[in-house]
Amino acid sequence: MEKVKLFGTWSSPFVKRIVWALNLKNIEHEVIYEDLANKSPELLKYNPIHKKVPVLVHNEISICESLVILQYIDETWKNTCPLLPKDPLDRAKERFWARFGDEEVLPSFFGYVMKKGKDQEEAKETTLAHLKRIEQLLSEKKFLSGESFGFLDIAFGWLAEYSHPLEVVAGLKLLDEDSFPNLCAWKDRFLEIPAIKESWPDQETLIAKFQESKDGSGK
Amino acid sequence: MAKESEIKLLGTIASSYVNRVQFALNLKSINYEYIEEDLANKSKLLFTSNPVYKRVPVLIHGDKSICESQVILEYLDDIQPDSHPLLPPAPLDRANCRFWASYIDTKFFPLYDEMRRTRRQAGKEAIKEQMIEATRLLEEALIKSSNGKAYFGGDEIGFLDVMLGSCIRWMKFIDDLNDFDTFDEVRVPELGKWAKNISSHEALKSATPDKETLDVFFAGANAHRPPYDD
Numbered sequence: 414m415e416k417v418k419l420f421g422t423w424s425s426p427f428v429k430r431i432v433w434a435l436n437l438k439n440i441e442h443e444v445i446y447e448d449l450a451n452k453s454p455e456l457l458k459y460n461p462i463h464k465k466v467p468v469l470v471h472n473e474i475s476i477c478e479s480l481v482i483l484q485y486i487d488e489t490w491k492n493t494c495p496l497l498p499k500d501p502l503d504r505a506k507e508r509f510w511a512r513f514g515d516e517e518v519l520p521s522f523f524g525y526v527m528k529k530g531k532d533q534e535e536a537k538e539t540t541l542a543h544l545k546r547i548e549q550l551l552s553e554k555k556f557l558s559g560e561s562f563g564f565l566d567i568a569f570g571w572l573a574e575y576s577h578p579l580e581v582v583a584g585l586k587l588l589d590e591d592s593f594p595n596l597c598a599w600k601d602r603f604l605e606i607p608a609i610k611e612s613w614p615d616q617e618t619l620i621a622k623f624q625e626s627k628d629g630s631g632k
Numbered sequence: 633m634a635k636e637s638e639i640k641l642l643g644t645i646a647s648s649y650v651n652r653v654q655f656a657l658n659l660k661s662i663n664y665e666y667i668e669e670d671l672a673n674k675s676k677l678l679f680t681s682n683p684v685y686k687r688v689p690v691l692i693h694g695d696k697s698i699c700e701s702q703v704i705l706e707y708l709d710d711i712q713p714d715s716h717p718l719l720p721p722a723p724l725d726r727a728n729c730r731f732w733a734s735y736i737d738t739k740f741f742p743l744y745d746e747m748r749r750t751r752r753q754a755g756k757e758a759i760k761e762q763m764i765e766a767t768r769l770l771e772e773a774l775i776k777s778s779n780g781k782a783y784f785g786g787d788e789i790g791f792l793d794v795m796l797g798s799c800i801r802w803m804k805f806i807d808d809l810n811d812f813d814t815f816d817e818v819r820v821p822e823l824g825k826w827a828k829n830i831s832s833h834e835a836l837k838s839a840t841p842d843k844e845t846l847d848v849f850f851a852g853a854n855a856h857r858p859p860y861d862d
Contacts, residue, residue, distance in 0.1 A: 501710035
């Protein structure tokens, strides 16, 4: 049997997307929870350059960077629940938007929650502009990947799972149904996918975690 | 093979990211029409084909556009898999390529713009230390992935050769202004040899801007994203 280990934290959105992919493809795996303030020698061995989670270890070989890991999982276990589409243009679109999500949308959303004052106002405007783009992507589509969910939905899954806890901590609603009807409908659909639903942690725990980070950041 | 009018590349000749795509198109013998963008006066075509980032390179294939150089490289592999494939076939090797590609674009290449914008010597020395560390890691990566052959891709130029090879000229330009040699053959013998070798490959040579072009680009960068205040 192939040995699959995932190094991560229970609250990281980058780790979560790997858990989803492994569950969707029915890949048996072991999750090793890291304390990022006290990283294990194993994590440092498997990710010496970035020293971050997630790290996937497959038969003792490590793969780092969550979008790289997702594509590795898709290409290795390709017969169950393929994530990336077959058409080259669709693949390019999903790769582009996944990077945009990680480089722009996620940081601004999380930044908006964690910041205060003028910085928070600016982050809010940026986040809303980004969300409008994703809203547009979903026009006439059930999922970001089309009729059924795929790579891009997994890449943006953090938005479905983390938006409510983050909004509670920020004390404001970003993803409201009047401004973002497509996104809100997509969010509900995504969270109903069985493998996603079963991996869904307790929202109260996520809220407590993010509140703690915000209070601790002192910015 | 794609028809010439079917594929267009929007770019600026000085940009390493644009050179990267040109390098790949040349390797794959894909005919294309090149359209030079004036970054100080961006065209309507650029705004409509890359509304998110409004930057080059943009590959236009028929009526569709593909943005971001690494995404374009993978797209070219997907549409022309048999003509000089860039990514290797095995998932683990592909993951290795993507990991280092991300490293090059997020950790290594940005150091050169940092260097350009940093005026204080202490700051510059700190950046040089980071460049030394990055090249140390890439030297190891090259030794591991080349398996004793000439390129990251082995016998043939591969994905990482294109990703990093296209950066060499700009790195050298910044090096020359800062008394540094990124690809010093004493410090990083394999990487140094690799850089010399790949720079002379026809597919990259014809996608490498000349010094005058880079001087203009440098002046533009200083105007548009000026050096930091001390």
